[in-house]
Amino acid sequence: MIVTVLGEIPAAELGRTDCHEHLLIRGGLPIVLEPDFALDSVDAAVAEVGEFLAAGGAALVDCMPLGVGRDARGLVEIARRTGAVVIATTGFHKDRYYAADHWVHTYSVESIVELLVSEFTEGLEVSGYGGPLVQRLEARPGAIKVATSGPVPTPTELRLVEAAGYAQVRTGLPVLTHTDDAGSADVQLSILAGCGVPPSSIVFGHMDRHASVSALAELCAAGASVCLDWMGRHDRRPDEYIADLVASLASRGHLEHVVLGQDLARRTYWHAYGGGPGLANLMESFPALLRKAGLTDDHIDQVLVGNPRRVLDRMETPPA
Ligand SMILES: [Zn+2]
Incomplete structure (x- = not known):
């Protein structure tokens, strides 16, 4: 089963999925550091997700975890108003997005594991444990996010990745990661594996930004998945680059380990805020680029539907 903000659905019911997206970013340090991150309107998200659905998309994973501007209540509202399948994440972003006095820097790994597991068993905490009151929604997270910044994670990041690993083992939820460079995934993999997380439950994000095809292939060969998600930045890099990367991984026999996001x-990337290319880009324009790169319709279904169904499907019997 896949855990969405409106309840669980059988994996077989999941349609075309954007495995790394941001629908709302409200509050937290990220928007202080970069005001362009402020995706602060539910109405704008409803309009933008409407375009995504009209282009053939069905589901999106919101990758804003605890304490960095996640708006769990807003995600539920977007799912209700649009009919899109929305998957929320618990977990953490990079160290730099937490203030120096935030609890992520001082709580024990064991306490943090309990906070993550409780989001799954009792519901998303409205303020991301911003405290002092704990107020939960019925909605639950469908994935655990973790992040490291660079080849040598900070001490806080090391503890947070470990906590996410133990929370995966308790909940069976997939782990979606943020990587900052080619070496990040290896560090994350070794910590998570040390906690008992099976590689099949790990999706390394952003690797198309910095890793070679052979580095990506190695992660796939280890049984993990990669999310190629630097799509839609047409001012910096054409989407054809990612289409070719998908084709290269397919020719090496790793297509089943590739998912896509944006x-x-x-x-500035959203139509609803006056920018572009808009959330619909992945479903509207990208399949044609994959075809041009030599992939068949079956291959395209695999990366947009089949693989997301598998990686987002919660392990009913967690490894513990
Ligand atoms: Zn992201």
């Missing part, structure tokens, strides 16, 4: 976490 990570369009800026107002």
Whole structure:
């Protein structure tokens, strides 16, 4: 079963999925550091997700975890108003997005595991444990996010990745990661594996930004998946680059370990805020580029539907 903000659905019911997206970013340090990250309107998200659905998309994973501007209540509202399948994440972003006095820097790994597991068993905490009251929604997270910044994670990040690993083992939820460079995934993999997380439950994000085809292939060969998600930044890199990357991984026999996302976490990337290319880009324009790169319709279904069904499907019997 896949855990969405409106309840669980059988994996077989999941349609075309954007595995790394941001629908709302409200509050937290990220928007202080970069005002363009402020995706602060539910109405704008409803309009933008409407375009995504009209282009053939069905589901999106919101990758804003605890304490960095996640708006769990807003995600539920977007799912209700649009009919899109929305999957929320618990977990953490990079160290730099937490204030120096935030609890992520001082709580024990064991306490943090309990906070993550409780989001799954009792419901998303409205303020991301911003405290002092704990107020939960019925909605639950469908994935655990973790992040490291660079080849040597900070001490806080090391503890947070470990906590996410133990929370995966308790909940069976997939782990979606943020990587900052080619070496990040290896560090994350070794910590998560040390906690008992099976590689099949790990999706390394952003690797198309910095890793070679052979580095990506190695992660796939280890049984993990990669999310190619630097789509839609047409001012910096054409989407053809990612289409070719998908084709290269397919020719090496790793297509079943590839999922796609866009990570369009800026107002300037959304039609609803007056920018572009908009959330619909992945479903509207990208399949044609995959075809041009030599992939068949079956391959395209695999990366947009089949693989997301598998990686987002919660392990009913967690490894513990
Ligand atoms: Zn992101």
